[in-house]
Amino acid sequence: xxxxxxxxxxxxxxxxxxxxxxxxxxxxxxxxxxxxxxxxxxxxxxxxxxxxxxxxxxxxxxxxxxxxxxxxxxxxxxxxxxxxxxxxxxxxxxxxxxxxxxxxxxxxxxxxxxxxxxxxxxxxxxxxxxxxxxxxxxxxxxxxxxxxxxxxxxxxxxxxxxxxxxxxxxxxxxxxxxxxxxxxxxxxxxxxxxxxxxxxxxxxxxxxxxxxxxxxxxxxxxxxxxxxxxxxxxxxxxxxxxxxxxxxxxxxxxxxxxxxxxxxxxxxxxxxxxxxxxxxxxxxxxxxxxxxxxxxxxxxxxxxxxxxxxxxxxxxxxxxxxxxxxxxxxxxxxxxxxxxxxxxxxxxxxxxxxxxxxxxxxxxxxxxxxxxxxxxxxxxxxxxxxxxxxxxxxxxxxxxxxxxxxxxxxxxxxxxxxxxxxxxxxxxxxxxxxxxxxxxxxxxxxxxxxxxxxxx
Ligand SMILES: *[C@@H]1O[C@H](CO)[C@@H](O)[C@H](O)[C@H]1NC(C)=O
Ligand SMILES: *[C@@H]1O[C@H](CO)[C@@H](O)[C@H](O)[C@H]1NC(C)=O
Ligand SMILES: *[C@@H]1O[C@H](CO)[C@@H](O)[C@H](O)[C@H]1NC(C)=O
Ligand SMILES: *[C@@H]1O[C@H](CO)[C@@H](O)[C@H](O)[C@H]1NC(C)=O
Ligand SMILES: *[C@@H]1O[C@H](CO)[C@@H](O)[C@H](O)[C@H]1NC(C)=O
Ligand SMILES: *[C@@H]1O[C@H](CO)[C@@H](O)[C@H](O)[C@H]1NC(C)=O
Ligand SMILES: *[C@@H]1O[C@H](CO)[C@@H](O)[C@H](O)[C@H]1NC(C)=O
Ligand SMILES: *[C@@H]1O[C@H](CO)[C@@H](O)[C@H](O)[C@H]1NC(C)=O
Ligand SMILES: *[C@@H]1O[C@H](CO)[C@@H](O)[C@H](O)[C@H]1NC(C)=O
Numbered sequence: 001x002x003x004x005x006x007x008x009x010x011x012x013x014x015x016x017x018x019x020x021x022x023x024x025x026x027x028x029x030x031x032x033x034x035x036x037x038x039x040x041x042x043x044x045x046x047x048x049x050x051x052x053x054x055x056x057x058x059x060x061x062x063x064x065x066x067x068x069x070x071x072x073x074x075x076x077x078x079x080x081x082x083x084x085x086x087x088x089x090x091x092x093x094x095x096x097x098x099x100x101x102x103x104x105x106x107x108x109x110x111x112x113x114x115x116x117x118x119x120x121x122x123x124x125x126x127x128x129x130x131x132x133x134x135x136x137x138x139x140x141x142x143x144x145x146x147x148x149x150x151x152x153x154x155x156x157x158x159x160x161x162x163x164x165x166x167x168x169x170x171x172x173x174x175x176x177x178x179x180x181x182x183x184x185x186x187x188x189x190x191x192x193x194x195x196x197x198x199x200x201x202x203x204x205x206x207x208x209x210x211x212x213x214x215x216x217x218x219x220x221x222x223x224x225x226x227x228x229x230x231x232x233x234x235x236x237x238x239x240x241x242x243x244x245x246x247x248x249x250x251x252x253x254x255x256x257x258x259x260x261x262x263x264x265x266x267x268x269x270x271x272x273x274x275x276x277x278x279x280x281x282x283x284x285x286x287x288x289x290x291x292x293x294x295x296x297x298x299x300x301x302x303x304x305x306x307x308x309x310x311x312x313x314x315x316x317x318x319x320x321x322x323x324x325x326x327x328x329x330x331x332x333x334x335x336x337x338x339x340x341x342x343x344x345x346x347x348x349x350x351x352x353x354x355x356x357x358x359x360x361x362x363x364x365x366x367x368x369x370x371x372x373x374x375x376x377x378x379x380x381x382x383x384x385x386x387x388x389x390x391x392x393x394x395x396x397x398x399x400x401x402x403x404x405x406x407x408x409x410x411x412x413x414x415x416x417x418x419x420x421x422x423x424x425x426x427x428x429x430x431x432x433x434x435x436x437x438x439x440x441x442x443x444x445x446x447x448x449x450x451x452x453x454x455x456x
Contacts (some may be wrong), residue, residue: 033452038064054085061093074454076098077095081102083104103152122255135153138442173223176195176200186447208236226247227429248283256289260321265321301330330369370396376405394419394423
């Protein structure tokens with residue numbers, strides 16, 4: 001009896017330790033759980049909201065980067081307000097934010113070094129030349145997790161927005177999180193607020209999972225896009241909540257001649273169960289920077305509230321590239337200016353070397369099972385003269401009009417496609433068709449089968 005009780009007790013202790021993530025081997029603790037765990041306080045950080053902790057974060061990542069080959073490492077950020085300048089991440093690494101942990105970006109521009117522009121953009125997006133560092137960055141990384149119990153990464157962007165509006169910035173604003181040339185990324189259970197510009201910018205990355213993430217920025221803050229997969233493939237965005245001053249999601253792939261030359265598409269992208277509020281922008285934009293091409297984008301089960309348009313295509317002469325094989329289903333939309341919006345004359349070029357003969361190819365854009373209410377105009381569909389957007393399909397679409405809806409519900413130029421069961425009656429450019437639009441049967445497999453549940 002006693003032996004049995006002891007054995008049970010040992011098992012219970014082992015279980016408790018395992019649940020607490022202590023003493024177990026990485027394998028026993030599950031994929032993605034790290035062997036080496038350090039708190040940022042161990043590197044001298046002070047969470048009082050005033051002490052500048054850049055050195056602590058940089059030292060921590062450098063130190064923990066040395067454990068990459070030995071089970072990896074987690075940097076734990078406890079409750080508190082941790083002010084810091086920009087820092088980079090490392091491989092086989094977890095940044096884990098406890099409940100009540102807030103990493104605050106320094107508002108002193110002197111803390112933000114300049115870095116090279118992206119090769120697929122040729123220059124900074126706001127201004128020519130180099131750009132301010134991203135707040136959290138990383139290049140050529142493998143196996144990175146940013147997670148926790150819904151702690152916050154706060155870009156404290158007000159100072160950047162003010163300077164941007166006043167045209168006082170000589171260089172492009174940094175993004176809140178940008179990973180370059182990286183793979184096997186998980187971002188989950190964290191909140192990003194008040195980014196200086198775009199929030200999450202996975203660029204030249206593959207196998208990226210973004211899940212259970214909250215992104216908040218004032219709806220009039222400039223260019224605070226939520227998530228911008230850029231020249232990246234196998235990206236899954238699910239169960240996210242985004243309120244922003246620009247597109248909740250913008251899939252991109254480089255800018256005009258730089259993007260054409262770099263030639264890296266964004267492809268195999270899944271966006272599901274997103275809730276978006278963006279009164280002056282799209283729930284999901286494809287472009288406008290799409291010069292490396294965008295293909296195989298699957299969007300389903302999303303909600304948008306008080307958002308300008310749903311899944312918008314933005315392109316123009318000079319962009320080159322393509323947008324094709326886009327599949328959208330089961331959208332629930334409340335208060336929309338345009339349910340469908342395609343733009344063929346999007347301006348903004350990196351310089352005056354854009355090739356006027358570089359025409360984008362836009363084809364195979366499928367929307368089905370869309371319900372929208374309080375809609376001002378159902379469709380504003382503008383392709384490019386002599387370069388029409390083709391293969392557009394819409395089926396089972398209901399747009400209920402707002403009291404002050406436009407008289408003209410569809411305005412279609414340089415577009416071709418089919419429609420089936422669409423109300424209000426679409427423009428003649430969308431000819432009659434007797435069947436629902438396609439959505440791929442087979443799911444894309446992206447990321448791990450389950451998110452790691454690690455306790456640090
Ligand atoms: C982060 O990495 C980039 C290269 O990817 C580099 O230019 C930058 O200086 C690094 N920033 C910091 C703060 O180490
Ligand atoms: C990262 O990889 C890219 C592409 O392979 C390479 O051009 C670049 O120099 C690498 N950057 C760093 C910081 O190692
Ligand atoms: C995470 O925190 C944000 C901001 O405080 C909040 O809006 C959101 O509901 C929280 N998410 C969860 C799952 O608790
Ligand atoms: C994608 O990354 C996850 C970890 O985030 C890993 O478990 C999975 O094996 C990777 N898949 C591929 C195809 O590389
Ligand atoms: C093109 O841009 C360059 C550099 O911005 C400028 O010097 C040049 O005058 C421009 N050329 C034209 C034709 O606008
Ligand atoms: C049409 O779309 C609505 C969602 O807007 C959905 O509930 C309904 O089942 C769809 N009808 C068909 C026949 O698929
Ligand atoms: C309907 O949309 C208008 C803007 O077109 C907005 O002012 C109004 O509040 C919306 N009504 C509801 C019930 O959401
Ligand atoms: C319809 O769209 C075309 C092309 O964008 C535009 O020139 C025209 O003014 C629009 N018509 C109306 C009535 O809004
Ligand atoms: C993230 O939150 C979800 C839902 O609250 C939870 O099931 C999951 O275990 C959390 N993940 C981590 C890594 O804590």
